[in-house]
Amino acid sequence: MSEVEWGDGAPKAPSAPEFDPEPALVVLGRFQPFHRGHAALIDAAIVEAKGGLCRIAIGSANKAESMENPWNWEERAEMIRCWLDSEHPDSDVEIVAIPDINDPPKWVNHASRYHGKPGVLFTSDGPTVELYRNAGWPIIEAELENRQSWEGWRVRSTMKMLSTVSEREAALLVMQENVPNSVSIMLFDNGWLHRLAFLGRDFEVVG
Numbered sequence: 001m002s003e004v005e006w007g008d009g010a011p012k013a014p015s016a017p018e019f020d021p022e023p024a025l026v027v028l029g030r031f032q033p034f035h036r037g038h039a040a041l042i043d044a045a046i047v048e049a050k051g052g053l054c055r056i057a058i059g060s061a062n063k064a065e066s067m068e069n070p071w072n073w074e075e076r077a078e079m080i081r082c083w084l085d086s087e088h089p090d091s092d093v094e095i096v097a098i099p100d101i102n103d104p105p106k107w108v109n110h111a112s113r114y115h116g117k118p119g120v121l122f123t124s125d126g127p128t129v130e131l132y133r134n135a136g137w138p139i140i141e142a143e144l145e146n147r148q149s150w151e152g153w154r155v156r157s158t159m160k161m162l163s164t165v166s167e168r169e170a171a172l173l174v175m176q177e178n179v180p181n182s183v184s185i186m187l188f189d190n191g192w193l194h195r196l197a198f199l200g201r202d203f204e205v206v207g
Contacts, residue, residue: 014061016113017113020116024120030069046088054094057096058080060073061098063100065199068156071192083180083182098110107131108135121140158175160197
């Protein structure tokens with residue numbers, strides 16, 4: 001993967017691997033941040049993989065820092081690995097990062113260079129289902145509980161309100177309703193939560 005440049009313009013996009021990755025069960029998301037909805041999805045994906053390889057693909061890997069994209073892909077990968085180490089230490093899971101191209105019809109061919117060719121896609125996102133189904137991928141659609149609360153923009157809005165809170169235990173108590181405990185601690189202790197105080201508007205539009 002390429003070195004990340006962050007805080008001044010867009011980060012350097014990660015490079016595709018030289019050789020095609022082996023097919024796997026693929027979970028695709030932005031993970032901004034990694035929250036309990038993502039954890040539930042990956043829990044289910046690991047069960048579905050039945051001991052086989054599960055590959056987590058982090059999207060928007062080349063987006064500039066903003067309220068919609070507060071954390072670079074390496075930070076998001078650290079969040080996911082932190083959670084995996086505590087919840088699924090023995091599972092066969094890989095993490096890759098994919099830069100956006102803002103061209104949905106070409107997305108699957110582009111993304112496949114990073115996450116491998118079919119494969120099975122494990123997702124709860126309707127538009128993603130259609131893109132991959134049209135490209136001939138087998139799809140497993142997941143039904144997630146508490147979907148409305150565990151939307152990325154809602155989680156980020158809550159975290160922005162917490163971003164000026166200096167009392168660690170108070171901030172963790174609120175964050176941990178929507179973000180796994182281990183990830184909440186990482187966000188606070190690394191200063192990644194407080195970054196949101198300096199980014200964008202107070203509340204995000206849906207989407």
